[in-house]
Amino acid sequence: MKTNLITREGFDKLNKELNYLWREYRPEITKKVAWAASLGDRSDNADYKENKRLLRQIDSRVRFLRKRIEAVKVVEYSPQQDGKVFFGAWVEIENDDGEKKKFKIVGPDEIYGRNDYVSIDAPMARALLKKEVDDEAVVKTPTGEQTWYVNNISYQNPSLDND
Incomplete structure:
Protein backbone atom coordinates (compact mmCIF):
# COMPACT_ATOMS: atom_id res chain seq x y z
CA MET A 1 0.00 0.00 0.00
CA LYS A 2 1.57 3.26 -1.14
CA THR A 3 1.20 6.42 0.89
CA ASN A 4 -0.49 9.16 -1.13
CA LEU A 5 1.78 11.95 0.09
CA ILE A 6 4.10 13.90 -2.18
CA THR A 7 6.31 16.97 -1.90
CA ARG A 8 5.58 20.05 -4.05
CA GLU A 9 8.76 19.27 -6.01
CA GLY A 10 7.63 15.68 -6.64
CA PHE A 11 4.12 16.79 -7.66
CA ASP A 12 5.54 19.32 -10.14
CA LYS A 13 7.79 16.60 -11.57
CA LEU A 14 4.82 14.22 -12.15
CA ASN A 15 2.87 17.04 -13.85
CA LYS A 16 5.87 17.93 -16.01
CA GLU A 17 6.22 14.29 -17.12
CA LEU A 18 2.49 14.08 -17.90
CA ASN A 19 2.57 17.29 -19.93
CA TYR A 20 5.64 16.16 -21.85
CA LEU A 21 4.15 12.74 -22.65
CA TRP A 22 0.75 14.12 -23.64
CA ARG A 23 1.72 17.34 -25.44
CA GLU A 24 5.05 16.45 -27.06
CA TYR A 25 6.02 12.78 -27.08
CA ARG A 26 2.62 11.23 -27.86
CA PRO A 27 1.85 13.54 -30.84
CA GLU A 28 5.32 12.80 -32.25
CA ILE A 29 4.79 9.01 -32.00
CA THR A 30 1.22 9.34 -33.35
CA LYS A 31 2.65 11.01 -36.49
CA LYS A 32 5.12 8.14 -36.92
CA VAL A 33 2.30 5.58 -36.57
CA ALA A 34 0.17 7.42 -39.15
CA TRP A 35 3.15 7.64 -41.51
CA ALA A 36 3.99 3.93 -41.09
CA ALA A 37 0.31 2.98 -41.52
CA SER A 38 0.16 4.96 -44.77
CA LEU A 39 2.78 2.64 -46.24
CA GLY A 40 0.20 -0.10 -46.60
CA ASP A 41 0.73 -3.65 -45.30
CA ARG A 42 1.15 -3.39 -41.54
CA SER A 43 1.93 -7.06 -40.88
CA ASP A 44 5.59 -6.72 -41.92
CA ASN A 45 5.96 -3.07 -40.96
CA ARG A 68 -1.76 9.25 -9.35
CA ILE A 69 -1.84 13.06 -9.63
CA GLU A 70 -5.50 12.98 -8.58
CA ALA A 71 -4.79 10.63 -5.66
CA VAL A 72 -1.74 12.29 -4.11
CA LYS A 73 -1.82 14.97 -1.46
CA VAL A 74 0.88 17.63 -1.66
CA VAL A 75 2.48 18.24 1.72
CA GLU A 76 3.81 21.77 1.99
CA TYR A 77 6.52 22.71 4.48
CA SER A 78 5.28 24.22 7.73
CA PRO A 79 7.50 26.07 10.26
CA GLN A 80 5.97 23.96 13.08
CA GLN A 81 7.95 21.02 11.67
CA ASP A 82 11.31 22.62 12.45
CA GLY A 83 13.43 20.60 14.84
CA LYS A 84 11.60 17.34 14.23
CA VAL A 85 11.64 14.76 11.44
CA PHE A 86 8.50 14.85 9.32
CA PHE A 87 7.62 14.30 5.68
CA GLY A 88 9.86 16.40 3.43
CA ALA A 89 12.76 16.63 5.89
CA TRP A 90 16.41 16.30 4.95
CA VAL A 91 17.95 14.12 7.67
CA GLU A 92 21.51 13.21 8.51
CA ILE A 93 21.92 10.14 10.70
CA GLU A 94 24.88 8.23 12.09
CA ASN A 95 25.35 4.82 13.67
CA ASP A 96 27.77 3.58 16.34
CA ASP A 97 30.33 2.67 13.64
CA GLY A 98 30.45 6.29 12.48
CA GLU A 99 28.63 5.47 9.22
CA LYS A 100 26.59 8.48 8.08
CA LYS A 101 23.60 8.73 5.77
CA LYS A 102 21.89 11.84 4.41
CA PHE A 103 18.52 11.74 2.68
CA LYS A 104 15.16 13.40 2.21
CA ILE A 105 11.94 11.69 3.34
CA VAL A 106 9.54 11.81 0.39
CA GLY A 107 6.54 10.07 -1.15
CA PRO A 108 6.93 6.69 -2.87
CA ASP A 109 6.53 8.32 -6.31
CA GLU A 110 9.65 10.42 -5.79
CA ILE A 111 12.39 7.91 -4.95
CA TYR A 112 13.14 6.55 -8.42
CA GLY A 113 16.55 7.50 -9.75
CA ARG A 114 17.50 9.16 -6.46
CA ASN A 115 19.74 7.47 -3.91
CA ASP A 116 19.40 10.44 -1.54
CA TYR A 117 15.61 10.03 -1.15
CA VAL A 118 13.84 7.56 1.16
CA SER A 119 10.14 6.72 0.90
CA ILE A 120 7.92 7.67 3.84
CA ASP A 121 6.80 4.01 3.69
CA ALA A 122 10.33 2.68 4.34
CA PRO A 123 11.18 1.31 7.81
CA MET A 124 13.99 3.89 8.10
CA ALA A 125 11.62 6.83 7.54
CA ARG A 126 8.99 5.36 9.86
CA ALA A 127 11.57 4.95 12.64
CA LEU A 128 12.76 8.55 12.26
CA LEU A 129 9.37 10.30 12.25
CA LYS A 130 8.96 12.86 15.07
CA LYS A 131 12.58 12.38 16.19
CA GLU A 132 14.77 15.37 17.09
CA VAL A 133 18.52 15.99 16.81
CA ASP A 134 20.45 13.61 19.10
CA ASP A 135 17.46 11.22 19.35
CA GLU A 136 18.07 7.58 18.63
CA ALA A 137 15.95 5.66 16.14
CA VAL A 138 15.78 1.87 16.12
CA VAL A 139 15.18 0.57 12.61
CA LYS A 140 13.92 -2.95 12.05
CA THR A 141 15.73 -4.45 9.04
CA PRO A 142 15.76 -7.96 7.53
CA THR A 143 19.13 -8.50 9.26
CA GLY A 144 17.89 -7.31 12.67
CA GLU A 145 17.57 -4.01 14.47
CA GLN A 146 19.91 -1.11 13.76
CA THR A 147 20.31 2.00 15.88
CA TRP A 148 20.83 5.39 14.23
CA TYR A 149 21.28 8.81 15.84
CA VAL A 150 19.84 11.99 14.33
CA ASN A 151 22.64 14.51 13.61
CA ASN A 152 20.78 17.11 11.59
CA ILE A 153 17.27 17.95 10.36
CA SER A 154 16.52 20.56 7.73
CA TYR A 155 13.63 21.50 5.47
CA GLN A 156 15.74 23.61 3.12
CA ASN A 157 17.72 21.59 0.60
CA PRO A 158 20.93 21.57 2.59
CA SER A 159 24.27 20.31 1.76
CA LEU A 160 24.35 19.08 5.31
CA ASP A 161 28.12 19.06 4.79
CA ASN A 162 29.11 21.39 7.54
CA ASP A 163 31.49 18.92 9.10
Whole structure:
Protein backbone atom coordinates (compact mmCIF):
# COMPACT_ATOMS: atom_id res chain seq x y z
CA MET A 1 0.00 0.00 0.00
CA LYS A 2 1.57 3.26 -1.14
CA THR A 3 1.20 6.42 0.89
CA ASN A 4 -0.49 9.16 -1.13
CA LEU A 5 1.78 11.95 0.09
CA ILE A 6 4.10 13.90 -2.18
CA THR A 7 6.31 16.97 -1.90
CA ARG A 8 5.58 20.05 -4.05
CA GLU A 9 8.76 19.27 -6.01
CA GLY A 10 7.63 15.68 -6.64
CA PHE A 11 4.12 16.79 -7.66
CA ASP A 12 5.54 19.32 -10.14
CA LYS A 13 7.79 16.60 -11.57
CA LEU A 14 4.82 14.22 -12.15
CA ASN A 15 2.87 17.04 -13.85
CA LYS A 16 5.87 17.93 -16.01
CA GLU A 17 6.22 14.29 -17.12
CA LEU A 18 2.49 14.08 -17.90
CA ASN A 19 2.57 17.29 -19.93
CA TYR A 20 5.64 16.16 -21.85
CA LEU A 21 4.15 12.74 -22.65
CA TRP A 22 0.75 14.12 -23.64
CA ARG A 23 1.72 17.34 -25.44
CA GLU A 24 5.05 16.45 -27.06
CA TYR A 25 6.02 12.78 -27.08
CA ARG A 26 2.62 11.23 -27.86
CA PRO A 27 1.85 13.54 -30.84
CA GLU A 28 5.32 12.80 -32.25
CA ILE A 29 4.79 9.01 -32.00
CA THR A 30 1.22 9.34 -33.35
CA LYS A 31 2.65 11.01 -36.49
CA LYS A 32 5.12 8.14 -36.92
CA VAL A 33 2.30 5.58 -36.57
CA ALA A 34 0.17 7.42 -39.15
CA TRP A 35 3.15 7.64 -41.51
CA ALA A 36 3.99 3.93 -41.09
CA ALA A 37 0.31 2.98 -41.52
CA SER A 38 0.16 4.96 -44.77
CA LEU A 39 2.78 2.64 -46.24
CA GLY A 40 0.20 -0.10 -46.60
CA ASP A 41 0.73 -3.65 -45.30
CA ARG A 42 1.15 -3.39 -41.54
CA SER A 43 1.93 -7.06 -40.88
CA ASP A 44 5.59 -6.72 -41.92
CA ASN A 45 5.96 -3.07 -40.96
CA ALA A 46 8.46 -2.86 -38.07
CA ASP A 47 8.09 0.94 -37.81
CA TYR A 48 4.36 0.61 -37.39
CA LYS A 49 4.59 -2.20 -34.82
CA GLU A 50 7.32 -0.50 -32.77
CA ASN A 51 5.58 2.86 -32.67
CA LYS A 52 2.20 1.29 -31.81
CA ARG A 53 3.97 -0.46 -28.92
CA LEU A 54 5.45 2.88 -27.82
CA LEU A 55 2.02 4.49 -28.06
CA ARG A 56 0.55 1.80 -25.77
CA GLN A 57 3.36 2.41 -23.26
CA ILE A 58 2.82 6.17 -23.36
CA ASP A 59 -0.95 5.80 -22.94
CA SER A 60 -0.46 3.43 -20.03
CA ARG A 61 1.94 5.85 -18.29
CA VAL A 62 -0.41 8.80 -18.99
CA ARG A 63 -3.33 6.89 -17.42
CA PHE A 64 -1.18 6.02 -14.40
CA LEU A 65 0.05 9.62 -13.97
CA ARG A 66 -3.45 11.10 -14.26
CA LYS A 67 -4.80 8.74 -11.58
CA ARG A 68 -1.76 9.25 -9.35
CA ILE A 69 -1.84 13.06 -9.63
CA GLU A 70 -5.50 12.98 -8.58
CA ALA A 71 -4.79 10.63 -5.66
CA VAL A 72 -1.74 12.29 -4.11
CA LYS A 73 -1.82 14.97 -1.46
CA VAL A 74 0.88 17.63 -1.66
CA VAL A 75 2.48 18.24 1.72
CA GLU A 76 3.81 21.77 1.99
CA TYR A 77 6.52 22.71 4.48
CA SER A 78 5.28 24.22 7.73
CA PRO A 79 7.50 26.07 10.26
CA GLN A 80 5.97 23.96 13.08
CA GLN A 81 7.95 21.02 11.67
CA ASP A 82 11.31 22.62 12.45
CA GLY A 83 13.43 20.60 14.84
CA LYS A 84 11.60 17.34 14.23
CA VAL A 85 11.64 14.76 11.44
CA PHE A 86 8.50 14.85 9.32
CA PHE A 87 7.62 14.30 5.68
CA GLY A 88 9.86 16.40 3.43
CA ALA A 89 12.76 16.63 5.89
CA TRP A 90 16.41 16.30 4.95
CA VAL A 91 17.95 14.12 7.67
CA GLU A 92 21.51 13.21 8.51
CA ILE A 93 21.92 10.14 10.70
CA GLU A 94 24.88 8.23 12.09
CA ASN A 95 25.35 4.82 13.67
CA ASP A 96 27.77 3.58 16.34
CA ASP A 97 30.33 2.67 13.64
CA GLY A 98 30.45 6.29 12.48
CA GLU A 99 28.63 5.47 9.22
CA LYS A 100 26.59 8.48 8.08
CA LYS A 101 23.60 8.73 5.77
CA LYS A 102 21.89 11.84 4.41
CA PHE A 103 18.52 11.74 2.68
CA LYS A 104 15.16 13.40 2.21
CA ILE A 105 11.94 11.69 3.34
CA VAL A 106 9.54 11.81 0.39
CA GLY A 107 6.54 10.07 -1.15
CA PRO A 108 6.93 6.69 -2.87
CA ASP A 109 6.53 8.32 -6.31
CA GLU A 110 9.65 10.42 -5.79
CA ILE A 111 12.39 7.91 -4.95
CA TYR A 112 13.14 6.55 -8.42
CA GLY A 113 16.55 7.50 -9.75
CA ARG A 114 17.50 9.16 -6.46
CA ASN A 115 19.74 7.47 -3.91
CA ASP A 116 19.40 10.44 -1.54
CA TYR A 117 15.61 10.03 -1.15
CA VAL A 118 13.84 7.56 1.16
CA SER A 119 10.14 6.72 0.90
CA ILE A 120 7.92 7.67 3.84
CA ASP A 121 6.80 4.01 3.69
CA ALA A 122 10.33 2.68 4.34
CA PRO A 123 11.18 1.31 7.81
CA MET A 124 13.99 3.89 8.10
CA ALA A 125 11.62 6.83 7.54
CA ARG A 126 8.99 5.36 9.86
CA ALA A 127 11.57 4.95 12.64
CA LEU A 128 12.76 8.55 12.26
CA LEU A 129 9.37 10.30 12.25
CA LYS A 130 8.96 12.86 15.07
CA LYS A 131 12.58 12.38 16.19
CA GLU A 132 14.77 15.37 17.09
CA VAL A 133 18.52 15.99 16.81
CA ASP A 134 20.45 13.61 19.10
CA ASP A 135 17.46 11.22 19.35
CA GLU A 136 18.07 7.58 18.63
CA ALA A 137 15.95 5.66 16.14
CA VAL A 138 15.78 1.87 16.12
CA VAL A 139 15.18 0.57 12.61
CA LYS A 140 13.92 -2.95 12.05
CA THR A 141 15.73 -4.45 9.04
CA PRO A 142 15.76 -7.96 7.53
CA THR A 143 19.13 -8.50 9.26
CA GLY A 144 17.89 -7.31 12.67
CA GLU A 145 17.57 -4.01 14.47
CA GLN A 146 19.91 -1.11 13.76
CA THR A 147 20.31 2.00 15.88
CA TRP A 148 20.83 5.39 14.23
CA TYR A 149 21.28 8.81 15.84
CA VAL A 150 19.84 11.99 14.33
CA ASN A 151 22.64 14.51 13.61
CA ASN A 152 20.78 17.11 11.59
CA ILE A 153 17.27 17.95 10.36
CA SER A 154 16.52 20.56 7.73
CA TYR A 155 13.63 21.50 5.47
CA GLN A 156 15.74 23.61 3.12
CA ASN A 157 17.72 21.59 0.60
CA PRO A 158 20.93 21.57 2.59
CA SER A 159 24.27 20.31 1.76
CA LEU A 160 24.35 19.08 5.31
CA ASP A 161 28.12 19.06 4.79
CA ASN A 162 29.11 21.39 7.54
CA ASP A 163 31.49 18.92 9.10
